Amino acid sequence: MFSKILIANRGEIAVRIIKTARRMGIATVVVYSEADADSLAAEMADETVFIGPAPAAQSYLVADKIIAACRETGAQAVHPGFGFLSEKAEFAQRCADEGIVFIGPNPHAIEAMGDKIESKKFAAAAGVSCVPGHIGEIQDVAHAVRISEEIGYPVMLKASAGGGGKGIRVAWGRKDVEEGFPAVRAEAKGAFGDDRIFIEKFIESPRHIEIQVLGDKHGHVVHLFERECSIQRRNQKVIEEAPSPLLDEATRAAMGAQAVALAQAVGYDSAGTVEFVAGQDKSFYFLEMNTRLQVEHPVTELITGLDLVEQMIRVAAGEPLGFEQKDLKINGWSIESRIYAEDPYRKFLPSIGRLVRYDPPVEGAADGYVVRNDAGVREGDEISMFYDPMISKLATWAPTRGAAIAGMGRALEDFHIEGLNHNVPFLAAVMDQERFKSGQLATSYIADEFPDGFAGLEPTPFQADVMTAAATYMHRTLAARARRVGNGLSGPLSRTEWVVAVGKAKRPVKLSDLEDGLTVELPGEERTLRLSTIDWRPGLPLFRGELDGAAFTVAVEPAGEGFVIRHRAAKARVLVLTPLSAELHDRLPEKKKADTSRLVISPMPGLVVSMDAAAGQTMREGEVVCVIEAMKMQNIIRAEREGVVKAVNAKAGDSVAADEVLVEFA
Numbered sequence: 001m002f003s004k005i006l007i008a009n010r011g012e013i014a015v016r017i018i019k020t021a022r023r024m025g026i027a028t029v030v031v032y033s034e035a036d037a038d039s040l041a042a043e044m045a046d047e048t049v050f051i052g053p054a055p056a057a058q059s060y061l062v063a064d065k066i067i068a069a070c071r072e073t074g075a076q077a078v079h080p081g082f083g084f085l086s087e088k089a090e091f092a093q094r095c096a097d098e099g100i101v102f103i104g105p106n107p108h109a110i111e112a113m114g115d116k117i118e119s120k121k122f123a124a125a126a127g128v129s130c131v132p133g134h135i136g137e138i139q140d141v142a143h144a145v146r147i148s149e150e151i152g153y154p155v156m157l158k159a160s161a162g163g164g165g166k167g168i169r170v171a172w173g174r175k176d177v178e179e180g181f182p183a184v185r186a187e188a189k190g191a192f193g194d195d196r197i198f199i200e201k202f203i204e205s206p207r208h209i210e211i212q213v214l215g216d217k218h219g220h221v222v223h224l225f226e227r228e229c230s231i232q233r234r235n236q237k238v239i240e241e242a243p244s245p246l247l248d249e250a251t252r253a254a255m256g257a258q259a260v261a262l263a264q265a266v267g268y269d270s271a272g273t274v275e276f277v278a279g280q281d282k283s284f285y286f287l288e289m290n291t292r293l294q295v296e297h298p299v300t301e302l303i304t305g306l307d308l309v310e311q312m313i314r315v316a317a318g319e320p321l322g323f324e325q326k327d328l329k330i331n332g333w334s335i336e337s338r339i340y341a342e343d344p345y346r347k348f349l350p351s352i353g354r355l356v357r358y359d360p361p362v363e364g365a366a367d368g369y370v371v372r373n374d375a376g377v378r379e380g381d382e383i384s385m386f387y388d389p390m391i392s393k394l395a396t397w398a399p400t401r402g403a404a405i406a407g408m409g410r411a412l413e414d415f416h417i418e419g420l421n422h423n424v425p426f427l428a429a430v431m432d433q434e435r436f437k438s439g440q441l442a443t444s445y446i447a448d449e450f451p452d453g454f455a456g457l458e459p460t461p462f463q464a465d466v467m468t469a470a471a472t473y474m475h476r477t478l479a480a481r482a483r484r485v486g487n488g489l490s491g492p493l494s495r496t497e498w499v500v501a502v503g504k505a506k507r508p509v510k511l512s513d514l515e516d517g518l519t520v521e522l523p524g525e526e527r528t529l530r531l532s533t534i535d536w537r538p539g540l541p542l543f544r545g546e547l548d549g550a551a552f553t554v555a556v557e558p559a560g561e562g563f564v565i566r567h568r569a570a571k572a573r574v575l576v577l578t579p580l581s582a583e584l585h586d587r588l589p590e591k592k593k594a595d596t597s598r599l600v601i602s603p604m605p606g607l608v609v610s611m612d613a614a615a616g617q618t619m620r621e622g623e624v625v626c627v628i629e630a631m632k633m634q635n636i637i638r639a640e641r642e643g644v645v646k647a648v649n650a651k652a653g654d655s656v657a658a659d660e661v662l663v664e665f666a
C-alpha cells in the first residue's frame, strides 16, 4: 500500500479523498491554486504544494506542475478526482512513464472510453446499443446543418471531450444549429481545451440511468448497481438516487451485464461509470463512459456500504477485488442533492460570493434517516467564478425511497447558507412534489414541472400553520425581551388575541403558554396548534420546533415589524398584529414594483463575449442581445419583447456586475 498520495484536485472531492486516505493511514498532498490557498482541502492535507494562478488552465490542468509536486513531496500515486486531469489519457500515461501510480484506469481504457466519439465507436463494435447519430467530428456550421438534417431534428450537439453537462446543446431546427454550433464549440474549447463536436439524435424525455463499475488489475470487473440521475437542469445533474425507481431485477441485470462487458472489453481496472439513456419502457442506449470517480458516487456508497475511493486506491496498488458480483447487494435507498451557488428565483444564474454563514445539517443518523454532506467549504469561504459553483453534496439514506426523500426534505430545512443565493428552496420543492415521490422521472422533469422557472411555492396549510406558530412565538419572545431591557414596546404582554398575516392571508389566533411551548388556537377553524420542543432564541436564523408532534425547521429573517419565514420552498412575510392594527393594515396601499421591462439587465457577474444590439436597431422578441460568459458557460441573453434599442451600455470584453443595465429599449 502507498504511504503518500497526491490529490490533483480541489474542493469537496479533495476533502473526500483526504478523509479516506487518512482512514487508511496514507499521508496526503494537496496541490492548490492562488484561489484555494486558504481552502479546507489545503488545511486538511498533510502537505500542500502551490501550483499557480486561479484559472485551471494555469494550475490544476498543468500536468508538469502535478508531476513536479509528486517529485518534490515523494508522493507515490496521484488521485485526480473528477474534472481537470481525471480523464486525460496523456496524463495517466505520463504518470506511468514517471513511475507514479495513477489512481484511475489505465491510459488505454481512458483513451478508448474517455472521449465520446471514440467510446461510441468502441461500444458499437462491442455490441452495446448506442444512440443513433453521426459518430465523427463535425467540421463547421454547414456540416453541422447537413448532418443534423440527415439525422432528423431534434438533435444534440455535443463536445466530444465534454463532461458535467457542459458543451451540450439541443437543436430543434436549423436556426438552433447555426446559433448553437459556434457557442458549443467555444464552450468546449474554453472548458476542455478541445473543440471537437459531434451530433446525435436527441431522445425526448428519457431517463438517465448509469451503472457503476469497478475493476482490478487482475481481470475482475463487477458492477455496483445503478444510479438514476434524471433530475437535471441544462443537462447537468441536480438530484441523483440509487437504486433507480424504474428498474426491475431483469433490466438491472441486463444493464449491469452490458456495462461489465464493455468495461471488460477495454480492460477496465478502476472505478468507472457507464451512462445510458433509458426509455420509460426500460429500453436503454449507451451514452458515454466516465473513466473516473463520479460526482454522485456517495449514493452508491450509501446503498452498498463500500468506499469507492478506498476501492480505487486498493486496485491502483495492485490488490485484487475483495468480493464478487454475488457478494453485492442493494441495501435501502439513497438520494443526493447538489447544493449550488445559484439563484433559483432568477433562472438559476450563478451566484458567486462569500459564504457569510454556512451551517449544514448534522451528519449521521437522524430521525429515521442518515445524513451525509460532502463539502469542501467552511463558513467564510468564497465560491469563486473560477471553478464549479457547487457548495456541497447533501445525501440521505433510509430503508425505503419514501423515507430517504422525507429525510432529504428535513435535511434541506436544516441547511443554512447566507451571503450568496443557493438552490436549497428549489431542491426542497422537488422533494415535496407528488411526481417526484411517485418516481415518474425524466430528464425533462425540471422543464416539465417548472416551465416558467421557479418562483417559490405558496405555503401549504401545514406550512402556514408552522409559520403562524413560529411567528407568534418569536413575537412574544421579542416583546418580552424588549420589555425586560426597557426599550420601547410597552404593550400588554398579557394580550392573548392577535391576528397573524402569512402573506396576504390573515387569521385571528388566541395564544396560551405551555411549559415547553405555546398553543395557538384558531377560533375560525376550531383547531388548536401545539408548538413544542422549540430551539430558537433572538438572533438565530433557524427556528426549530415541533408542530403537533411533526418536527420542522424554518429560516427566519426579521423584516420591519414582522419576519420573512421560509419553510422549504415556501417563503412568506409574516406579521403578528393586534386586531386593531390588522384592520388598519388592510387599508394600506400596496407598493408598486418598478417597471424594468424596457431594460436588459445582466443576470450575473461575467464577461461580455459579444454585444449584438446597437442603438437605433429594432429587435424581435427572442433575438440575441448579447452573450455573457460566467463560470465557463456562455449565456445567451435574448430580447424579452420587440422594441427599438435606445442605448447600449456595454461592449464585448467588458466585465459586468449582476443587475447592471446592459441595453435600454425605447
Ligand code: ADP
Pocket: 010, 011, 013, 082, 083, 084, 162, 163, 164, 165, 236, 237, 275, 290, 293, 294, 295, 296, 387, 388
Ligand atoms: P457527468 O460528466 O456524467 O455529468 P458528473 O456529474 O459526475 O458526471 O460531472 C463531472 C464533471 O463535471 C467532470 O467531468 C467535470 O467536467 C465537471 N466537474 C465537476 N466537478 C468538478 C471540479 N471540482 N473540478 C473540475 N471539474 C468538475
Ligand code: ADP
Pocket: 131, 156, 162, 163, 164, 165, 166, 168, 200, 201, 202, 203, 204, 206, 208, 232, 235, 236, 275, 277, 287, 288, 443
Ligand atoms: P456529460 O459528459 O456532460 O455528462 P452526457 O453525454 O452524459 O454528457 O449527457 C448529459 C445529459 O444530457 C444526459 O444525462 C442526458 O440527460 C442528456 N442527454 C445526452 N445525450 C442525450 C440524447 N442523445 N438524447 C437525450 N438526452 C441526452
Ligand code: MG
Pocket: 163, 164, 165, 275, 288
Ligand atoms: Mg454524462
